[in-house]
Each structure stands twice: as C-alpha cells, then as structure tokens.
Amino acid sequence: MVATGFRASDPPIAHRVVGRDGRTMAEHFAERGMSAYKGATVHGFPNFFFVVGPNTGLGHTSQVYMIESQVAYVADAIKTMDDRRLATVEPKAEAQQAFDEEVQSRMAETVWVAGGCKSWYVDANGRNTTLWPRTTFSFRGLLRSFDPDAYVVTAKTETTATTNKENAA
Numbered sequence: 113m114v115a116t117g118f119r120a121s122d123p124p125i126a127h128r129v130v131g132r133d134g135r136t137m138a139e140h141f142a143e144r145g146m147s148a149y150k151g152a153t154v155h156g157f158p159n160f161f162f163v164v165g166p167n168t169g170l171g172h173t174s175q176v177y178m179i180e181s182q183v184a185y186v187a188d189a190i191k192t193m194d195d196r197r198l199a200t201v202e203p204k205a206e207a208q209q210a211f212d213e214e215v216q217s218r219m220a221e222t223v224w225v226a227g228g229c230k231s232w233y234v235d236a237n238g239r240n241t242t243l244w245p246r247t248t249f250s251f252r253g254l255l256r257s258f259d260p261d262a263y264v265v266t267a268k269t270e271t272t273a274t275t276n277k278e279n280a281a
Contacts (some may be wrong), residue, residue, distance in 0.1 A: 121146060121232070121233070121234070121235035121236075121241050121242055122138070122141075122146075122235075123146075125137075126138040126140075126141055126146075129157065129160060131154075131156040131157045131160075132156060132157070132158055132202075133156060135156075137154065137157060137160075140154070140156055140157075145212075145235070145237065145239055145241065146166045146235065146239075146241040147166050147167070147208060147211075147212040147215075147241065148162055148165040148166045148167070148203075148208070149203035149207055149208040149211050149262065150185065150211060150254060150255055151164075151165040151166055151167050151168035151182065151244070151251075152165055152182055152185055152186060152255070153189075153201070153202070153203045153208075153263075154203065154208070155202060155203050155204065155205045155208045156202070157202065158200040158201065158202040158266075159200050159201060159202075161186045161189065162182070163179055163182045163183060163186065164178065164179060164182070165182075166241050166242070167212075167215045167219075167240075167241060167242065167243065167244055167245075168182065168244055168251070169233070169242045169243045169244065170243065170244060170248070171224070171233070171243055173248055174248075177248045177252070178244065178248060178251060180252075181248075181251055181252040181255045182255060184255065184256075185255035185256075185257075185258060188257050188258040189201060189258040191258075192258045192260055196260070196265075196267075197267055197268045198260075198265045198266065198267060198268065199266045199267060199268045199269070200264075200265065200266045201260065201263045201264075201265050202263060202264045202265075203262055203263055203264075204262055204263060204264055207262035207263070215244075215245060216239065216240075218245040218246060219239075219240050219243070219245040221245075222240075222243075222245050224240050224243055224245075225238075225240050
C-alpha cells in the first residue's frame, strides 16, 4: 500500500512500476498523461491493477464506495483469468483512450476544471486526472463486471502453468 499525500497527479508508485516496454509508469504518464481504463488498468502494464487509480477520487461522497467497486472489478478480472486460463490481461490502447476521453469530456463541465480551480487535483498540463466527474452509482455500473473484450489477453501455456506452480512452492 502506498500513500500519495497530496501528489495525486504524480503517484509515487508510478516511479517503481515497470511496464512491458521497460519504462516506468511515471515515464508513461509523463508522455501520455495519467490515465487508466476504468481507473483500474493501464495499457502497457499487463496484470497491473489500480485501486483508487486515475480519475477515481471524489470530492463529494465516500471513497469507500469507489474502492468497493474497483475491488469487485479486480476480483472479477482475476476470476475471469482463472476461468479462461489467461496468463495476462492488458487494456487495449483504444479502450483506455476512449474511456479517458469520455472522462475528460465530462470533467470539462465541472467546477474542478471550468470553474478555474487551481488545486492538487489538476496536473501540470491543466488536466484533472484525479477526480471522477460522474456519480458513484455510474462508476459502480461501469465496473459491475470485468469486460475481457476491452483487453488484450494471452492464454496460459503448459510452460506458464508449470512455472507458476514451481514459483508457488
């Protein structure tokens, strides 16, 4: 567990997580801006799951509800991976981009952006990458179940299954 303090748009953990291309998540975010598909997964980082990721923070109600929604989504992802014998899941770039564009479009109409708010919610580029711009009920609806069609998935091979069993022992 990592606490960010007031560095919400530059999470410290991002400097320690390395993606499949060898770059840190912080480098990835610096280039593309901080975003995550459904606030939970990031293209380029297979099997990485956020809880309280980008654009999942609240300024108006209980964060616990958002956390519960994400934990259920991640648990369903893991169950889906197990049921379908998947080795990796990673959001498709276009799914993540479409999700981020929708969030930022809705964010543009909020007081956090349109109202000229200068706060720790807004990153150096003027984007609010921390708060959720809709209701918590809409967030829960979006995360009701894992959606593997939005992901690039790889199947487990016999080698992967054997290696995983050896590592668990």
